[in-house]
Amino acid sequence: MNQEVFFQELRRVLQREGFTTQAVQDGLLPVEWDGHPLCRITEGGGVRYWQENVANLEREQACQRAADLACMVREYTTLLEQAPPLRAQGLTGDFRVLADFNGTVLAGHQTKFGIHFVTWDRDFRWTGLNYGHYFQDNYLAAKQDFAIRSGLVPQYQVFNQEQLTEIFHCCADTLNADLNLSPKQAACIRDIQEQIESGIPDITEQLREQEQQPTEPYIPQQTM
Known part of the structure; x- marks a missing residue:
């Protein structure tokens, strides 16, 4: 795989997702999140990091997101080179x-x-x-x-992001309601949420923003 093409494309993708990158050093691409060092990505798409750089959940999730993006970019740049x-x-x-x-x-x-x-x-x-x-x-x-x-x-087996967001929301409402779910049912619903969240990492934040937006009151139309 062409290292220059991979790092150039990965840098562009990471920056689009809110990460900051530095110049490649010793075959590693330094990645920063929120102005602080996060991890380094190898030319093979692997991720290296110091534990103190992923010390909280937000930074741990950011590191995982960077790893997922590196894996994706490596996949299609390798395909493109060989296609x-x-x-x-x-x-x-x-x-x-x-x-x-x-x-x-x-x-x-x-x-x-x-x-x-x-x-x-x-x-x-x-x-x-x-x-x-x-x-x-x-x-x-x-x-x-x-x-x-x-x-x-x-x-029919594929849900779009809007549908997945609504399913996630319904799962949360179901778990929060007093429905006397069995442990097996509750575990199944949580598994669904985790699966959706793996594809939409910021889904909880999206729902929180939606809930904070004011809703317009319903005004029935009058007919003559």
Whole structure:
């Protein structure tokens, strides 16, 4: 894997997520959170840190988030480096085939704004491409779209972020209510919350902000 490409892309992704990065030192990318050193990321996507730099829950979660981002960036930069070029009528630019299944293509290409992703359906002759879905630098959304469009994952099995947030909220309300849940039921609901939180790390903060926003009173419409 090209170390320069990996660190350049990772630095951009981390900065987008609120992290600060320093120049690469001895093959390690120093990462800061809230103005203080957090961890160092290796060219292989591994994370090294001092225990005092992750001394509270917020910084521990930030370190885990940085590790997850490093793993994701390593995945798609490695794929892009090894992927064959995408050939199709009317297609310009250096697009690479990251995945190809059942007539659906997931492609990536390098831009001055970082690596961008798109999915297409091949035409019936397999010479052209139709119905492009463009995701800019959102790799996870592009992967999910590819999985659904290609039939690898049925769409009814996938929840969007708004739906997951509402499910998480309902789980919290259920646990806080006096419903005489069995230990098994309560554990199952907590597992659901943890699974959702692993995909949306700031979901609790999002819900707190929503609750603080004033709601407009309902005014019934009068009819003549």
